[in-house]
Amino acid sequence: MNLHGWGRYPIVDAQVTQVQREASALQLLENAQSKQQVLTPRGLGRSYGDSSLGDHVIDFSLQNRLINFNQESGLLECEAGTSLRDILNVFIPKGWFLPVTPGTQFVTVGGAIASDVHGKNHHLDGSFSQYIESFRILTGTNEVLECSADQRPDLFRATCGGMGLTGLILTAKLRLRPIKSSDILCRSIRAENLEQLIALFDEHVDSPYSVAWIDCLKGGAHLGRSILMLGEHAEDGPLQVAGDAGLTIPKLFPGELLNHTTISAFNTLYYHRSPKTMAAQRMSYRPYFYPLDSLNDWNRMYGRKGFVQYQFMIPKTSGANSMRKIIEAIAASGKGSFLAVLKTFGPGNNNDLSFPGEGWTLALDFRFDDGVLELLDRLDEMVLDVGGRVYLTKDARLKAQSFRRAYPNWEKFEATRARYGAHGRFASAQSLRLGLL
């Protein structure tokens, strides 16, 4: 069947097998071995590009049972296909929240480990895998191995952020975060340009959550005009699960509606709608963390050709000026979208392929159009030249040599994969493109 990631580009013909129980995962792996099939694990398909695509895809989204929960410590053990939404729905009423969450709830725990996802609190709390006590993984040696930072640390560090290339994660133990309320106190501050924004990030480094919406179409004196959104969990209020999504983007939404003129107009309106500083506003966790989850299938907005999301990070040591130059290049191209997000990262961790590292990260969408791939290749060069890297979870087009420059630990990663028999057993369209066989 035709299968694609969240960006709807590329589309591949894949044979998809659902796994509902552990025994069938093991059986599947053995069958694949005898038929010499290479497997690609997949959760809810929210990575943007081709990291969950391949000839033989194993769908873990029904392998989603909760196994154990300690109400005192907040340690949750669950199957790898459990979604973050499911965890929030069950545990918010009990006073627990995710320690780290990406911008959508429709992600599985296994996928969150494989992408080592980050959230609006990375500057203080790091990324998802740092809250993983341990996991069990089915490796290419047909064994189920228990892994943690102390037990088989090599496999742990390769698997966290390892894009599903080390084996099939079966279960995981995750430390949840206690909350007193499901409400978020949110404050927005307007910044006229990039320098002001970066100063504001520094000033509010103690804010538990922070993220900025940034206008990437604007150049010159207003380059980097943005709205910084700070958030923290309220100390009182309800522990209430937010309702489900309302709107759905229709299947044949004309992607041409999003063009330079409409996006530019939207950005100007959005920027000026927000006052220069705003008193704290109380809102449910959902509009704060998952604004786009209320729009079902929002990825159809870019039309039939799909889109690519580009997210990169620039190390703090290279200076804010290198971020400015890249935004200048994006603004000059006129291709950026209205969904551009900038945030500061705290220190990275020691996983082989984890994306975050101390500095700044920018994420934005590009409708899949002529010239976009060339533009992104040029941006890759600029990012790599200052020691930055590109996020594999969003990627559909990075070149192998660029990947190697961005992730110098790739050889260590490959050596670990070799030790646990992953070569020739687990791969994806992305890994083959990046030279990880």
Next chain:
Amino acid sequence: MKRILIIGATSAIAEATARVFAARGDALVLAGRDTQQLSRIADDLKIRGAAQANTLELDANDFAKHESAIQQATDHLGGLDIALIAHGTLSNQSDCEKDFSLALKELNSNAISVMSLLTVLANRMQAQKSGQLAVIGSVAGDRGRPSNYVYGTAKAAVATFCEGLRARLYSHNVNVLLIKPGFVDTPMTAAFKKGPLWAKPDLIAKLIVRALDRRAAIIYTPSFWALIMLIIRSIPRPIFVRLKL
């Protein structure tokens, strides 16, 4: 809090439905063959809020055990408000055409065992003058089609059985709900090519619980299948026999 027995509790639709019950704090007994998987599901349901979740080993084709299994489930729960019968297999039509013993096996699993369980459950609920029986049928039972008429025969038999049982139990304050799912994306239908008509088990589960709440008699899930099957049932026979449905 409702006291609910689910037979065939490892099926994707049954499990999704059990989660809706669990979130409401109902008490559950899960019956099926794979006891290991049943206890995994029971642990999950307890964390999700089920007042209790016990497991019960039961092979639906072992008719002699039906009475004692249902007694055991009732003992676990201290009574019985709802029984959901969800076990079944998707028959391989062409194999059944070659070998009738396979067809017989399919009819046993998908129809006769259901009737046996319903008989035991109906007698108890009639005596207690309360309760609801919910059975997973299929749109396949609405008309015999060459691509799956053995499976369709079983589901049609269950539908007719439910129709009679519903009328019998009406005056005893017991409802019989027949659920007719269309295409559902589950491991049972893994081999099929999926399209826009396919639904996820979570949606079917919500619709089942809603139908139980309003004591409905027959539901198509999702409801657009009522229209599709109306059209399929109204195709004149001379045309129908020429269609390779």
